[in-house]
Structures are given as structure tokens and as C-alpha cells.
Amino acid sequence: MATARTPAELPVLGDTPAGRGPLPRERADAARNRARVLAAAERVFARGDARQVTMDEIAREAGVGRATLYRRYPDPASIATALLDEHERRLQDRVLRGPAPLGPGAAPGERLAAFYAAMVELLERHLHLVLGAETGRARFAAGAYGFWRAHVRALLADAGTADPEVLVDSLLAPLAPEVYRHQRHDLGFPPERIAAGLGGLARRVLVSGVSGFSGECPPPTSA
Amino acid sequence: MATARTPAELPVLGDTPAGRGPLPRERADAARNRARVLAAAERVFARGDARQVTMDEIAREAGVGRATLYRRYPDPASIATALLDEHERRLQDRVLRGPAPLGPGAAPGERLAAFYAAMVELLERHLHLVLGAETGRARFAAGAYGFWRAHVRALLADAGTADPEVLVDSLLAPLAPEVYRHQRHDLGFPPERIAAGLGGLARRVLVSGVSGFSGECPPPTSA
DNA sequence: GCAGAAAGTGGACACCATGTCCGGATGTCG
DNA sequence: CGACATCCGGACATGGTGTCCACTTTCTGC
Structure with a gap:
């Protein structure tokens, strides 16, 4: 129950919209x-x-x-997306094949915490691009969101969480660039503190040994 | 330590920007x-x-x-805000002085779950207005966000959660109108299911007996 | 009531960004 | 080196923005 493995057929970012296809050479x-x-x-x-x-x-x-x-x-958003592509692809690779806890092998809670930390790092470095790329609903249509969503959903399912399908978007919501901008620049929190907060959240939500302790806490059945 | 009380000096929505003040009467x-x-x-x-x-x-x-x-x-956003004002004020009143678990008296986890449910209800009914009112960063500048933020922060502090100041924005992020729109209309989940998912999240994050991992169970307060 | 003042109204204007078109310039290939 | 395809970018029509100002409506004091 502990080893979270991300399914192989995750949606991966396609080529840039420019598509320097195989057809004629680019001038x-x-x-x-x-x-x-x-x-x-x-x-x-x-x-x-x-x-x-x-x-x-x-x-x-x-x-x-x-x-x-x-x-x-x-539009400008698609240019920002193109600029982000490379960075996101690199991170996706670390999630799929990199070392634990970001990569496969660690407990779901630890993997989610590591994922949060990596995303905070990405946001810290390229916030202006993420802000430019994800205007409102475009966020959910983007290829990257599909990847993160599938990853986190797999972690939730692996931890035995109830209804991963509906919880996954709530757990991705704190990574919206506007939220990070607010915490980081309006409120002035350092990245480490934000990542630590999210890490705590991850470990609380994804308690893999939910029934393994002595205390017989009834699973919080939703009303 | 269980009774979550919202501080009295919470920022409350001001009058409508039109300000039918005491000065000259409106024509x-x-x-x-x-x-x-x-x-x-x-x-x-x-x-x-x-x-x-x-x-x-x-x-x-x-x-x-x-x-x-x-x-x-x-701008159009401020018009949507004016239209939302009354509804949000009514909800704020229920949070401050209404019956538990939304109002004071219940355990923090239960209060947060009730708050989530109430917000889902608000989003379900007035999603178009919330979408129109909160364009990106405007969300955090709005008076309503300050109120919700102070409320949830108080709940976190009351439950003894580590670093409520940084966690509160993460817990409010799933209520962003874009997120709800995605879950509700792109993915097609019914409001009850979304509220249930958030309720589970609330109860997991705000375990009031955070230090005593052996036997502390969240009080079985019935909804 | 009525006249004057203050507040409210809306057509008009200049500005800026958008998205497309087409004549001309620039590479690429034979 | 010449022909052809591709690419470039100035120009144009469209539509929203925010402001200005002459005109109208309402309120107040006489």
C-alpha cells in the first residue's frame, strides 16, 4: 500500500504549438x-x-x-506556455523516473510533500511565466495540469483516500500561481515556509497507515 | 481548547462602493x-x-x-462585487452569530467543514457573479476574502495547527471560483460531492488533538 | 410654486489592443 | 544564378476603454 507508482500512460506535454514538424525545414x-x-x-x-x-x-x-x-x-499566454514547457517537462521527468521521495518509491504522503516542494521551487523561479500562462480557466485546459492531476490522483488512490477524483483538484488549488503570488509577495512569506506548510498538509491528508495505529478513530465519513 | 470563537474585530464588508452616505441624499x-x-x-x-x-x-x-x-x-468586477455583497454579508452573519457547526460552538474541524459546505452553496448559486468579481489578484484584495481568511485562521489556531498564517490561504484556495467551475462543470461533479470532499479534507487537517496520536479521536459531532 | 444651483446623464472623442490581409523581402533549391 | 516558396511586417477595420462636456433632471430655499 505504500509504494506509489504513477501510471505509465500519463498525459505528457506535447511539442510546442509551433510544431517544427518533420515536414519542411524551418527557414x-x-x-x-x-x-x-x-x-x-x-x-x-x-x-x-x-x-x-x-x-x-x-x-x-x-x-x-x-x-x-x-x-x-x-496570444501571450501561449508564448508563456512555450517558455515554460522545458521546465515543466524536466520536472515531469523527475516525478516519473527520478529518485524518491519525488520519484517512485516513497510513501504517498511523502511523495505529495516532495511534489509540493518541487512545485514551489518552480513557482519561485518562473512565477511571472506561470502567471502569464494560466489566465483563469486556461489553467485546467493546459497539458501540464493534466499531468499533475493524474499524478496526485494516483497518490490519493494509493493512500486509500476517499474519492480521490474530487479531492485532487482541491489539493492542486494551492499551487495556483495567484495564490502563490499572494503568499509570497503580498504577505511576504519565504518559499521554504510555504513549502513546509504544504508539506504538513500533504502528510495530514495522505495518512497511509490510516487504520494502522492503536487508536480506533472512525474514518471521517463525509456527511 | 475545542470551542472555536471567531474574533470580534473581524473585517466586515463595508457599504457598497456607491456609499449612500449620510451626506447628500441620493437623487x-x-x-x-x-x-x-x-x-x-x-x-x-x-x-x-x-x-x-x-x-x-x-x-x-x-x-x-x-x-x-x-x-x-x-469596472465590471466591482459591479459583480456589489451584487454579491448582500449574499456574502448574510453568510458572514451566520458564521459569526448563527447556530453551530457553522456558527460558534463546534469543534474547529466541524466548523471548517460547515464553512466549506456553505461556501459551496454560495458558489453553486452565484458562480457567475463570483467569477465576474474575482479576476485573479482581485480575489485577495476583496473585503470578503479578508473575512474568510480571518475566520479560517482562527479555526486553525484553535485546533493547534502549525503555522496557521501560511496554511490558511492554501485551505481557501479550493474555493476559488475557477476551481469550483472546473469541478462542477468541466468534470460534472454534483455540489454535494464537492462539499463532501472538502469536508473530509477539513476534518483531516484540523485534528484538534494533534499531539496525542495514540487515542485522540475527533469528537463524533453529528452534522 | 419657482428659480437657481448642484448633481446626474449620455453622446462624442482619442487611445490602445486585436486579429487579418497583402505587397514585398528573404531564404532555399534546382 | 534564377525561380519559387516561405516568411515578414506595415496597414486596416473593429471593438472596448476611460474621460470630457453640454444638456437635462432633481432638490432646495425663497
Whole structure:
């Protein structure tokens, strides 16, 4: 009951929407502009409110026309997503194949705590991008959310938690970028403290030995 | 240690931004238009995507000029907030002075579970307004969030939870309207199931006898 | 009642971002 | 080196924003 294994067929992030497919080779100027655009977007998102970055602004910063942006990305959010892709993929790999407790092998509660810590790290480093990428409902449609959701749901199921399907979104909610921004910058808590709080939450919710102790606490049946 | 009491000096919602203050009386045409605007906004938010309701749309629906809207409300979100005010105030009153377990008197875990259930009820009934009112960071700046935050923090402190200050925002995160919308409409879960999941979470996190792991069971308070 | 003052109203305006189109420039391949 | 496909970016139409100001409605004091 203890070894949480993430199912193999988890949804993994696809290629970038640009899709440098196998078909025709990408032209040199196109590649140059793609790099320019991404670099410029990184700067633009970093300075100022990521939530109201405009295509115009990125185009100006990159020194290209707006139509060039629209050729590949429909909106600023998708550019932020493209920038995040690599980082999220790396983290997904650590979850799937890395060492415990983030990777397979540890108890579900410990794995969830480690996952929380890793996500806090990601948010700390790339908050501006996550804020830019996940405007409201887009968060749930994103490929990354599907992966995290499947992972945490598997941990919940492995720990024998009641109704993992409905609890999983509640446990992912504290990782919404707006929540982290509030805790981190409005309230001023250091990342370690936020991660520690979430870790405590994880261990309390996913008590794997729920019936293993002497005290016969009736499982909290929901009303 | 069990009786959770909410501090008396909780921040309570102020008057509506219109501020029908003591100063000059509100003119008849102004009152008439205010009612028109609110009724129209209710309709507009209810039909379609609350996140992209525009001042133009509300003005047209109300049959008034845009400048009339701008006189009182700076943006659509503040109109939605005004519409929510009454409902949230009523719920705040039940939390402060109503019967247990939502009001004072029950164990912290039970009170949090009841609070979750009440919020799910509010979200179910007025989701379109909450979605319209809380665009990203505005959620945390709103007066209502301050109230819920103080309440839940008091419950955490009363249960002896470690670092309530940092945990409280994580426990409020599942109530973000976007999260509820996803669970309710993308995934199709009924409100009762969502409330039950949150109730289980509440009882697990707020185990009042946190240090005594041997025999302490949460009191079997019936709902 | 009535006139004047104050408050309220809404059409008009300038600004900005969006998303698309097309003439021209730029690579790539034969 | 020339032809062709691809790509670029200025220009345009659209729609929302927020403000200004001339006009109308209501309230108050005489």
C-alpha cells in the first residue's frame, strides 16, 4: 500500500504549438525570429504585471511585426506556455523516473510533500511565466495540469483516500500561481515556509497507515 | 481548547462602493438608474462568460450611457462585487452569530467543514457573479476574502495547527471560483460531492488533538 | 410654486489592443 | 544564378476603454 507508482500512460506535454514538424525545414530567418521572440517575451513577462502583457509589447521588444507573432502564437499566454514547457517537462521527468521521495518509491504522503516542494521551487523561479500562462480557466485546459492531476490522483488512490477524483483538484488549488503570488509577495512569506506548510498538509491528508495505529478513530465519513 | 470563537474585530464588508452616505441624499433618477444597472448586470453575468463581460454590454442592457456606469463602478468586477455583497454579508452573519457547526460552538474541524459546505452553496448559486468579481489578484484584495481568511485562521489556531498564517490561504484556495467551475462543470461533479470532499479534507487537517496520536479521536459531532 | 444651483446623464472623442490581409523581402533549391 | 516558396511586417477595420462636456433632471430655499 505504500509504494506509489504513477501510471505509465500519463498525459505528457506535447511539442510546442509551433510544431517544427518533420515536414519542411524551418527557414533560417524564421528560426532567428523565433529565438528573438522567446527571448523578448521572457524579458517582458519578467518586468511588470504578467497578466496584462500584450502581443504589441512583445512584438516591439523583439523588434518584429505583430503578424510575425500571430503566425505561431495566438496570444501571450501561449508564448508563456512555450517558455515554460522545458521546465515543466524536466520536472515531469523527475516525478516519473527520478529518485524518491519525488520519484517512485516513497510513501504517498511523502511523495505529495516532495511534489509540493518541487512545485514551489518552480513557482519561485518562473512565477511571472506561470502567471502569464494560466489566465483563469486556461489553467485546467493546459497539458501540464493534466499531468499533475493524474499524478496526485494516483497518490490519493494509493493512500486509500476517499474519492480521490474530487479531492485532487482541491489539493492542486494551492499551487495556483495567484495564490502563490499572494503568499509570497503580498504577505511576504519565504518559499521554504510555504513549502513546509504544504508539506504538513500533504502528510495530514495522505495518512497511509490510516487504520494502522492503536487508536480506533472512525474514518471521517463525509456527511 | 475545542470551542472555536471567531474574533470580534473581524473585517466586515463595508457599504457598497456607491456609499449612500449620510451626506447628500441620493437623487431619484440616480436610484432608478442604479437599480436598472444592477438588474441588467445580473442578467448579463448570468448569460455567457462572466470573465469577459464588458461595461459596454451592461450599459446597453441597462439602457444607460457608459459614463453613467463609470460614475459609480470602475469596472465590471466591482459591479459583480456589489451584487454579491448582500449574499456574502448574510453568510458572514451566520458564521459569526448563527447556530453551530457553522456558527460558534463546534469543534474547529466541524466548523471548517460547515464553512466549506456553505461556501459551496454560495458558489453553486452565484458562480457567475463570483467569477465576474474575482479576476485573479482581485480575489485577495476583496473585503470578503479578508473575512474568510480571518475566520479560517482562527479555526486553525484553535485546533493547534502549525503555522496557521501560511496554511490558511492554501485551505481557501479550493474555493476559488475557477476551481469550483472546473469541478462542477468541466468534470460534472454534483455540489454535494464537492462539499463532501472538502469536508473530509477539513476534518483531516484540523485534528484538534494533534499531539496525542495514540487515542485522540475527533469528537463524533453529528452534522 | 419657482428659480437657481448642484448633481446626474449620455453622446462624442482619442487611445490602445486585436486579429487579418497583402505587397514585398528573404531564404532555399534546382 | 534564377525561380519559387516561405516568411515578414506595415496597414486596416473593429471593438472596448476611460474621460470630457453640454444638456437635462432633481432638490432646495425663497
